[in-house]
Amino acid sequence: MSGETVLELAGVTKVYGEEPPVHALRGVSLSVRRGELVAIVGPSGSGKSTLLHVIGTLEQPSSGIVRIGGVDAAGLSDRELSQLRAREIGFVFQQFFLAEHATARENVADGLLYAGVSASERHRRADEALERVGLAERASFKPSKLSGGERQRVAIARALVGQPAIVLADEPTGNLDSGNGASIVELIRELNASGATIIVITHDTSLAAQLPRQIRVLDGQVVSDLAKAEGS
Amino acid sequence: MSADRGRLEPSDWLRVASVGLRARPLRAALSALGIAIGTAAIVGVLGLSSSSQAGLIAEINKLGTNLLTVEAGQKLTGGPAQLPREAPARLTLLDDVHQVADTALMQEMYVYRSSIVPVGETGGIQVRATSLNLLSVLGTGIARGEWLNAGTAREPVAVLGALAAQQLGIDQIQPGEQIWLGGQWFSLAGILQPSPLTPEIDVSALIGYPAAERYLGYVSIVDGEQAAGPPSTIYIRAATGHEAAVQSLLGQTADPSAPYEVNVSQPSDVLTARAAAAGAFDSLFLGLGVVALIVGAVGVANIMIISVLERRSEIGLRRALGATKAQIRTQFLAESILLAAIGGVVGVLAGAAATAVYASSKSWDVVIPFEAWSGGIVSAILIGALAGLMPAVRASRLPPTVALRTV
Numbered sequence: 001m002s003g004e005t006v007l008e009l010a011g012v013t014k015v016y017g018e019e020p021p022v023h024a025l026r027g028v029s030l031s032v033r034r035g036e037l038v039a040i041v042g043p044s045g046s047g048k049s050t051l052l053h054v055i056g057t058l059e060q061p062s063s064g065i066v067r068i069g070g071v072d073a074a075g076l077s078d079r080e081l082s083q084l085r086a087r088e089i090g091f092v093f094q095q096f097f098l099a100e101h102a103t104a105r106e107n108v109a110d111g112l113l114y115a116g117v118s119a120s121e122r123h124r125r126a127d128e129a130l131e132r133v134g135l136a137e138r139a140s141f142k143p144s145k146l147s148g149g150e151r152q153r154v155a156i157a158r159a160l161v162g163q164p165a166i167v168l169a170d171e172p173t174g175n176l177d178s179g180n181g182a183s184i185v186e187l188i189r190e191l192n193a194s195g196a197t198i199i200v201i202t203h204d205t206s207l208a209a210q211l212p213r214q215i216r217v218l219d220g221q222v223v224s225d226l227a228k229a230e231g232s
Numbered sequence: 233m234s235a236d237r238g239r240l241e242p243s244d245w246l247r248v249a250s251v252g253l254r255a256r257p258l259r260a261a262l263s264a265l266g267i268a269i270g271t272a273a274i275v276g277v278l279g280l281s282s283s284s285q286a287g288l289i290a291e292i293n294k295l296g297t298n299l300l301t302v303e304a305g306q307k308l309t310g311g312p313a314q315l316p317r318e319a320p321a322r323l324t325l326l327d328d329v330h331q332v333a334d335t336a337l338m339q340e341m342y343v344y345r346s347s348i349v350p351v352g353e354t355g356g357i358q359v360r361a362t363s364l365n366l367l368s369v370l371g372t373g374i375a376r377g378e379w380l381n382a383g384t385a386r387e388p389v390a391v392l393g394a395l396a397a398q399q400l401g402i403d404q405i406q407p408g409e410q411i412w413l414g415g416q417w418f419s420l421a422g423i424l425q426p427s428p429l430t431p432e433i434d435v436s437a438l439i440g441y442p443a444a445e446r447y448l449g450y451v452s453i454v455d456g457e458q459a460a461g462p463p464s465t466i467y468i469r470a471a472t473g474h475e476a477a478v479q480s481l482l483g484q485t486a487d488p489s490a491p492y493e494v495n496v497s498q499p500s501d502v503l504t505a506r507a508a509a510a511g512a513f514d515s516l517f518l519g520l521g522v523v524a525l526i527v528g529a530v531g532v533a534n535i536m537i538i539s540v541l542e543r544r545s546e547i548g549l550r551r552a553l554g555a556t557k558a559q560i561r562t563q564f565l566a567e568s569i570l571l572a573a574i575g576g577v578v579g580v581l582a583g584a585a586a587t588a589v590y591a592s593s594k595s596w597d598v599v600i601p602f603e604a605w606s607g608g609i610v611s612a613i614l615i616g617a618l619a620g621l622m623p624a625v626r627a628s629r630l631p632p633t634v635a636l637r638t639v
Contacts, residue, residue, distance in 0.1 A: 059632075079558075085554045093636070100255070
C-alpha cells in the first residue's frame with residue numbers, strides 16, 4: 001500500500017485554557033496514505049478526541065502542521081476550512097446524528113449539501129452510497145424505522161458519498177451491540193478494500209486489533225504506530 | 233478551491249430553513265400564532281374601516297350630493313322663525329334648481345297606534361304636511377302601499393316614514409288600517425323606504441297640506457282668506473356641480489326680508505363626515521394588534537433560542553459536513569423569518585376573511601388596503617429577522633467540537 005499521503009500531522013500540539021493549561025496534544029506527528037485503514041486507539045483522556053477534531057479541522061492546533069489532501073489547514077478562513085471538510089473529510093459519529101424526519105436517502109444526500117452539488121446529483125450519488133453499504137432497499141425509510149446497525153450504515157454512506165480523501169469514524173461501534181458492531185467493522189474493511197481511506201478513533205483495543213494499522217495515543221502523544229503485515 | 237461552490241440553492245435553503253418547523257410542527261404553529269393574531273388584528277382593523285368607508289361613499293354616491301335643504305331658523309330677536317309661504321315657489325325660479333318640495337312640521341301633534349295608547353308614549357314620531365312631489369325630490373320610494381295623491385291629500389290619510397312604521401309596529405298595509413293622529417283616526421296609505429339623507433322624514437307621519445288644513449287646523453290667513461302653509465322645511469335638488477352656487481342663494485331667495493333666519497344645509501355633508509370617521513381606523517384595536525405582534529416576536533425569539541440549544545448536534549453535524557458559520561447563521565435566521573412569515577400570511581388571510589365576512593353582511597365592497605396586507609407580511613418578516621438574529625448568531629458561534637459533544 002503505497003499511495004500518496006492524504007493526511008500529514010507534524011509536531012501538532014493543542015493547549016486548552018491558561019490557568020492551568022491543559023496539554024491535550026504534545027507534539028503529534030503521523031501520516032496516512034491513500035487507501036489506508038488506521039485505528040487511533042487510546043483510553044479516555046488520552047487526547048484521541050482532540051486528535052480527531054484537529055484532523056477533522058473542527059479545531060485548529062496550537063502549533064504544528066496539519067495537511068489534508070496536500071492542503072495546509074493552518075491559516076485557512078472559516079469558508080475555506082468548511083469547503084475542505086465538505087470535500088475532503090467524511091465523518092462517522094458514535095451517535096450517528098441522522099435527521100429523524102428525513103429519509104435515509106436524504107440523510108446520505110445531505111453529506112453533499114455543502115459541497116456545491118446539485119440536488120439531483122446528490123440523490124443519485126446517495127443511492128450509490130446506500131448500495132455500497134448494503135441499504136439500497138431501505139433508501140426511503142426514515143431512521144426511526146431502521147435498526148442501530150442500519151442507522152450507522154446510513155451514517156457511513158453519508159460520510160462516503162462525497163468520496164472524501166479521508167473518512168474519520170469516531171467510535172463507530174460504540175452505540176451498537178456486538179453483532180451489529182462486528183458487521184460495521186466488516187463493512188469498514190470492505191469499503192477500505194474498495195479504496196476508501198478510513199481512520200477509526202476508538203478506545204476499544206479489540207476493535208483496533210482488527211485493523212491493519214494501529215496508532216496508540218497516550219497523554220497527548222503517539223506511543224506506538226504498528227502496521228500488521230499484509231494479509232494477516 | 234472555490235468557496236462559492238459551496239453555496240446552497242434556494243430550494244435547499246427552503247428545505248434547510250424548514251427543518252425545525254417540520255420536526256416540531258405544533259410548536260412552530262403555536263409560536264407563529266402570536267404573529268398571526270397580531271397581523272390579523274391589524275389587517276382586520278384597516279380592512280374594516282376601509283370597507284365601511286367604501287360602503288358609505290357608495291351610499292352617498294347613490295343618494296347624490298345635490299340635495300339641499302332650507303329650514304326655518306331662529307329669529308334675531310329670539311323665538312322660532314317662519315318661512316314665507318311663497319318660498320318654495322320663489323326657489324323654483326332659481327337657475328340650476330331642478331326640483332323643490334316642502335314639508336311643514338305640525339307642532340304638538342303626535343301619532344299613536346290607537347286612541348287608547350297613553351298620551352306620553354309618542355315614540356318620537358312627528359307629523360308633517362307634505363307637498364306631493366316629496367318622494368321624487370328625496371329620491372326615496374314606497375316600501376308598502378301607496379303614496380299620497382291629490383285625492384288622498386285632502387282626506388285623513390297618512391303615509392309613515394320607515395322608522396315611524398317600525399316604531400308603531402306596522403310592517404304591512406292591511407285594508408282599513410288606521411292610526412291615531414292628532415286626536416283623530418287617519419287611514420294608513422303606505423310606508424316609505426328609509427331615506428338616509430333626511431332622517432326627519434323617516435320618523436314622520438306624512439299627510440297632505442289640504443288635510444293638515446282641514447283636520448289639524450294648520451292654516452295661514454292671507455288677505456283674510458285661509459291658505460295652506462307655511463312650510464317649515466324645503467327640499468331642493470340642484471344641478472350636480474352647482475350645489476355651492478345654489479346654496480349661497482337659497483337664504484336670500486327663500487326669505488329676502490330676513491335671510492339670516494333661514495338655515496341652509498346639505499344633508500350629504502353628514503354622511504360624508506361619517507365616511508371620514510369610518511375611515512379613521514380604531515386605534516385601540518390597532519394598538520392591541522401591535523402588542524400581539526410584539527408578544528409574538530418574543531415568542532418566536534424564545535422558540536429560536538430553545539431550538540438552537542436543542543439542535544446543537546445538528547449544528548455540529550452541519551459544520552462537520554462543511555457548513556460555514558454564515559450558512560448556520562443564515563439557516564436559523566431563515567427559519568425564524570419563515571416562521572414569522574407563515575404567521576404573517578395566516579394573519580393576513582384571517583384578517584381579510586373577517587373583513588370579507590363582515591363587509592358582505594353589510595353589503596359593503598370588501599376593501600383590504602394594499603398597505604394593510606403588504607405591511608402585515610413585511611412587518612412579520614422584519615419581526616422574524618429581528619427575533620431570529622440573536623439565536624442565529626449564537627448558533628453560528630457555537631464551536632463545532634462543543635456542538636458535537638453530547639451528554
